[in-house]
Amino acid sequence: MPVKSLTKLGVPLGIVLIVVMLVVPLPAMMLDLLIALNITGALLVLMVAMFIHRPLDFAAFPSVILVMTLFRLALNVSATRLVLLDGYAGKVIDTFGHFVVGGSLIVGLIVFSILLVIQFVVITNGAGRVAEVGARFTLDAMPGKQMAIDADLNSGLIDEEEARRRRAEVHAEADFHGAMDGASKFVKGDAIAAIVITLVNLLGGFAIGVAQYGMPFGDAINTYSLLSIGDGLVSQIPALLLSVATGLIVTRSVADSDMGSDIVGQIFARKMPLRVAGFGALALCVIPGLPKLPFLVAGGAMLIAASRIDDSAASTTTEAAAAAELVESPDSPEALVAEIRVDPLGLELSADLIDLVDTRTGGDLLDRVKALRRKVAGELGIVIPPVRTRDNLELPPNTYAITLFGAEVARGEAPRGTVLAIGDFLGSLPGTPTQEPVFGLEAKWIPAELRHQAEIGGATVVDRASVVTTHLSEVVHHHASRLLGREDVRLLTDIVKRSHPVVIEELTPTQLPLGEVQRVLRSLLEERIPIRDLVSIFEALSVRAAVSKDHDGLVEAARAALDPSLAAPYVIDGALHAISLEPVLEQQMLEGLRPTEQGSVIVLDPETAQNVLLGLVQAAQAAENNGVRPVLVCAPQIRAAVRRLVAPAVDRLPVLAYSELGAAREVRSVGVVGASGAHPALLAAGAHP
Known part of the structure; x- marks a missing residue:
């Protein structure tokens, strides 16, 4: 039979034989052999406990304690049977009863009592307390360790395989300390059992010797009592070794060497x-x-x-x-630099929201955040920096905060045990009224058990992790331009260079420095235009840079290269819903166009500018109330300047040039804005601005 098969069968077979020992009498010679094996095995376990580097290196130790304790108790039963039946239990017990304690019952009882006090009161009690505290601290530290692993994974310090290994190690450590907490009770119970068995042997042996065999009082004490003490000593020596091994394991911290090397090296340092x-x-x-x-x-x-x-x-x-x-x-x-370093993107959770990231309770927020990074990369064409997720004790209860370069840019709530119901008919449901954090829709945090009832009532129900992830996604899309750093642009250009080296060689640094390319890409992202098609963007920039390096001209050239994808996100069933400017206002804007270092701007008198912005806000709200998402269309010459004008008031309103509407089969007017304000129009199919 192969060695591996013997290893698999050896331990189960040994446990079965231990159980058999409890009921089947053993000869004295066999008992001597098993007692020697018990003492030697306990010494081996103690040596292993001393030479390991960390507790998990001996993860089977709790099971070993149980098996060794059961084995020792089986030997006690066998020895008791021989002592009471034959008055002889082998040479080992006889030697311990006569030679080790000098044949004195009093000395034997005193030595036995001292060993019990050492094991039960000192070692076992202390090891049990350390195991209990270690298990509690390990379980309490699990969420923090999981967050640290996920943070390292999100930041790219470790890969997925290493993260899985560390998570498994954290779970194994928690399981080990929990098992050690229970195993320490085996050792304590074994000490109590030793006292009871010894007393039973003493009283039983005296009764059998005097009453059954008619032995004199002194001979009965001399024969049975010394054998009982010898049996107790034989049992307590391996029990004491296991107790010491237990104490060493639970007090062992992670180190790079064995315990002996640590102790000698540190004492004689x-x-x-x-x-x-x-x-x-x-x-x-x-x-x-x-x-x-x-x-x-x-x-x-x-x-x-x-x-x-x-x-x-x-x-x-x-x-x-x-x-x-x-x-x-x-x-x-170094420490000060680490303190002042800010994370580009962060998610802070109040103390009572840690369950969102605790995998033991089903928290999957960190997995969703990682999925969000992949989603954003597919949607916008950029790789956002890792999201550092951590707890913040200063946040109010049920609150999370989203930070950008160390500054809070958004905040929301996610009460524990609730879900977010979004809809118009939520009055009959108990809960806390609120607003959906992205679109500002009326909503209510309701108890999680009412989810099905809310869905039947027509409400859209969203779990807490989805609310946080959606809010984070909106913040990322809104601030994507700020998250695109110079190193990110270098990475993107290197990726394009692998497949299109000529495009990069012509563009940078020959015609445009990397910083100007970054400015153009940021301008596109500010208007939520994906930059996935970098080849087309770089080719357009290369052509435009040969004529002029004006920033607005470069951005418009890049936009032209991306047409018709510019209007596609806003087309519904082939129709684009547009807000337009009156021709007189467009002409006035064209005449007020002024170039600046930051790009062209439109100079209007304050009253006209206020009327225009108010009109755009009204027209956009009217369109959104009708269930459509409008865009503002204008002449190509003023498009960039109009965007700068309206962005502070209606940032979510896209601004397209007439030439960028190719993706729409028809354009429906939903409003016209003039110098005096808005003139909302009905949704008329085919009405071109």
């Missing part, structure tokens, strides 16, 4: 403690009555050990520690 301890031991020699030789030997050994420590090595260690302290100091330049 410095001269001064050894010198003080050595001279202290020698000073005790002056006390009258104390033996001089033991303290001279101990103090001399300390001084000799101190003299053998390399000063240069100690100095190097001290310098390394000082350097590490300098790096870790909160006032060091």
Whole structure:
């Protein structure tokens, strides 16, 4: 049979044999062999516990404790059977009962009691408490560790495989400490069982010897009591070894070496403690009555050990520690730089919203955020920076905040145990009225158990994670231009260069520096125009830059290269709903066109400008109330300047030139704006501006 198969069958077969030992009598010779195996196995477990680097390296330890405890109790049962039936339980127990304690019942009871106190009161009790606290702290730290792993994954510091490995390690660590909390109870129960079994052996042996075999009182005590004490000592030695191993495991922290190397290396790392301890031991020699030789030997050994420590090595260690302290100091330049560094995009959660990212309770917000990055890359053509998700204790309850370069740009609520119902008929549902954070629609946070009822009533129901993700998506689309950095543009150009090297070689840096290319791409993103077709954009910029490097001209050239995709997002059933400007106003705007360093602007008198903006707001709202998304159309010569004029008032209103309407089969007028304000029009099919 292969070794692997023997390994699989060995442990289950051994457990079955242990159970058999509880009911089947064993010969004395076999019991001696099994007792030796028990003591040796406990010593082996102790050595393994000392040589591991971290607790998870011995993840099977809780199961080993259970098996070893069951094995030892089975030996107790077998030994008790032999002691009571034959008055003899093998050479091992007999030797422990006569030689180890000198054949004295009193001495044996005292030694046995001391071992029980050491195991039960000191080691087992302390190990159980450490295991309990360790399990609690490990479970409490799991959400934070999961968030740290996901943050590293989102920031690109680790890949998906490494993240899965770390998550599995976090879960394994929690499972291990939880199992150790229970396993420590096995050790405590074993100590109690040892007391009970020994008392039963003492009383039972005395009763059998005197009543059944008619032995004299002294002979019964001498025979059965010493054997019972020997059995107790034989059991307590491996039990004590396992208790020590348990204490070592639960108090072991993660290190780069085994426990022996750590202890020796840390105790003998410095001269001064050894010198003080050595001279202290020698000073005790002056006390009258104390033996001089033991303290001279101990103090001399300390001084000799101190003299053998390399000063240069100690100095190097001290310098390394000082350097590490300098790096870790909160006032060091590195630490200060880390403090002032801001994340391009962040999501902060109040303490009671941590369940959104806790996978143990079904929280999938971090997975949705990662999916959002892929979605934005497919929609806009840019790779947004990783979203740093963290908790913020300063936020009010049920609140999340979205930050951009360290500044809060949006905030919302996501009460725990609720869902967001959006609709017009929510009055009959209990909950907290609110507004949908993206479009400002009337909504209400209702208890999650009423979700089905709200859907039957015609409401659109959205879970909390979807609300946060949608809000974050809107913020990303709105601020996409700010998120496009110089390094991002360099990455995009490098990607295009792999497939179209000539396009990049002609464009940058020959005709346009990278910074100007970034400005053009940002201008496109400001108007929510995807830049996925970088090849067409770069080719258009290359042609335009040969004639003029005017920023507005470059942007319009890039837009022309992307036509007809500019109008496509706003076309519904082949129709485009447009707000137009009166010809007189367009002429006035054309005459008021003025070039600036930031692009052309339109100069209008304040009253006209206010009327125009108010009219656009009214026309856009009227169209949206009719269920359509309008666009503003104007002459190509003033399109860029009109966009700058209307953006502060109606940022969501796209501005297209007449030449950019090719994607629409028909254009329906939903309003006309003049110098005196808006003149809303009915939705007339085929009415061209």
